[in-house]
Amino acid sequence: MRPGGNRGWLLRLVIAFSFAQGAVSMARPAVSYRALALGADERAIGVIAGVYALLPLFAAVPLGRRTDHGRCAPLLPVGVVLISGGCALSGVAGSLGTMALWSGVMGLGHLCFVIGSQSLVARQSAPHEQDRNFGHFTIGAALGQLVGPVAAGALIGGADMAGSSALALLVAGATAAVAFTSLWRIEHRRTASTSRADKSDRVPVRGILRTRGVPAGIFISLAVLSATDILTAYLPVVGEHRGIAPSVIGLLLSLRAAATIACRLVLTPLLRLLGRTLLLTVTCLLAALLCGGIALPVPVWALALLLVALGFCLGVGQPLSMTTVVQAAPDDARSTALALRLTGNRLGQVAAPAAAGLIAGVAGVAAPFVMLGVLLLVSSGVALRSPREPEEPEEPDPAVGPEAGGEGRTGEGRAVRRRLGRGVPLRRKGDI
Template identity: 45%
Template sequence: MLTQTSLNLTRPLMSYQAISLGAGALAIGMITACYALLSVVTAVPLGRATDRSRHSPLLVAVGAALLGASALLLATAGTVWTVAAFGTMLGFGHLAFMIAGQGLIARCSSEHDLDRNFGWFTATTSIGQLLGPALAGLLLGDASGAGLRGPTQAALVVAGLLALAALPAAAGVWRTCRAVSAGSPSGASATRLPVTDLLRRPGIASGLFVSLALLAAVDVLTAYLPLIAEQRGIVPATVGILLSVRAAASVASRLLMPWLLRRWSRRVLIVGSALGSAVTLAVVPLPFAGPAVMAAALLVGGFLLGLGQPLTMTVVVRAVPDSARSTALALRLMGNRFGQVALPAGASLIAAGAGAGGALWFTCAVLLAAAGAARAAPRT
């Protein structure tokens, strides 16, 4: 929760830092894409290393340290280019943390408990997504334009210290997980499946598409809601509340995962997650949507957005041998990062002509396509 609060405090601050430096919609979209850039090429190698290594809990601490350092460096950024560079470092730190955390949960969980445990793990991510933007709004207050510079720098220092405060807890992960890591396949005994073989397994490709669409939708929303709000005279404190409403709804859906799975199948919930979030998020940029309408749309949309991520984790790990689970989860994260590069880049091009609202509507169209792919995928 400390690392995810730090991350989700830093992410909107990146946009405000860029705004204070004179960036527009196109630049903000490209900065958002840079966050995921390095991770696209490093995710699978990191996942394979985690499958082979008995020291993967150490990667949790490395990820936390990189998140903290990135936020502190962002506080010093004086140009849009340095914001993009330190944002890339932030994305790599988050990738390292998530590969280690998800891999350990996959190793520790029985098949029956995977949905629940991934749901709880991603619920802590959503708690960070709730606390981070709220803290950003509190620290920035009603600052705007060039006046954002000082408060944003101070808030980034807070974000860096939060992530570094997670290091003692990471030491606890190391102590409690050594036995699990020592008993897992490593070295030559781990199954090394080519990426092409992984993608051909039933449900993998559609699961990756849904996962990247849902995550990129959150990223585009986080990046462009401050710009939409700035154009409508909505202060940063209100934006923080709106983003926290979305995150709180995602926490609720993930904590309710066991109950939801007793009523509906995993397939129905995945399709509903992508389809429903597309419809509700499309309301946010509408001209008549004030803070109250936005809050209602983000409440429903956030609940639906929260469902797909843990469920696609289960789809991925159940489709591969136990000794390749971290690799498969890393492939999923690589797909997420590809989506976090491609969709914000595409959204920024749309925004350049159609404004920030067009960027969100473009993302909703991708979510609709993901829902269709999930519906057409073979049952797993």
């Protein structure tokens, strides 16, 4: 199956990602509430949130190397098993240490699923479709982030905070398991067979990181994901200090996710209007200002408006940073480059919550959002200096495209033979 063909696989991947991400998004605030019920303070919450990213930090590049030289699909069920198990076992854990451990297992499962699925999108999409397909793919994450916090907020509450948060974690484990139903025939056999390259030809990690565009994509992704992660982990703490009920906090987090979905649905016209570089720069700058606004003691309705605007701005960074990294990286190291991007994400998820915990312990629970504002402000400068995206190619003529059955990505072999048979002079490659 050629890249850019039948996109049924993409729909199934979005559905599976919705359930997997929904489970994680339900579990993350539930872990925070259960830890609070077990006696954790702001620093302990930061440590537990950081451990979620610690195990994946060391596994990302080896998994990316394996995917560059093999199939992507096997990582998906492995990820679902680890997410489901990590959620459920966090719910029955009786100490902060074991909660941190199972939170790390959950993070490792999420990493496996994301590396496999992002590599599938990169491998099975034509270059001019990657912005769109990555945007559609990340709708699955946003759907999970929309439903997960609402479900957690509905289940958590009352006098027995420890018991209700444990129930939410068990439900999250069952939700992750539903993702299995959409993982059938998700990887095209021909695409998988052509992905196997000689392992001796591996591009060094240092060489990938030196490729222009890769560091920019990694840093932007780190900043945007850190903002999303700290919002998920620390908004419950803000709610506790400001007297906002868990159900309202869950609704606020879901409003943020809904705005992210809306952003990704209109991503293609936004790209046509502004281009990738300017769109990344403007949205990161606006997100920095909005994070600073969350630190202010505003009423709930104003906080909701801030989170909706912030969710829309943060919706741009993830899919476009994926495309930036994929198109900048060597062809036979795309999964490794995506894994390096995820390693940067995990570094941010380890360092940002830990730093947020320290800052919150010293300067108050609103201070981490100021830190996020600074990080996003720097990322807007990085986006402005990133390489300009290539012009979008013209739509291929169906008579000479892959539908004609020609060789390669554009069917040029058969098109050439048809022109020669009709006596039509060949154009130069640059004219096609």
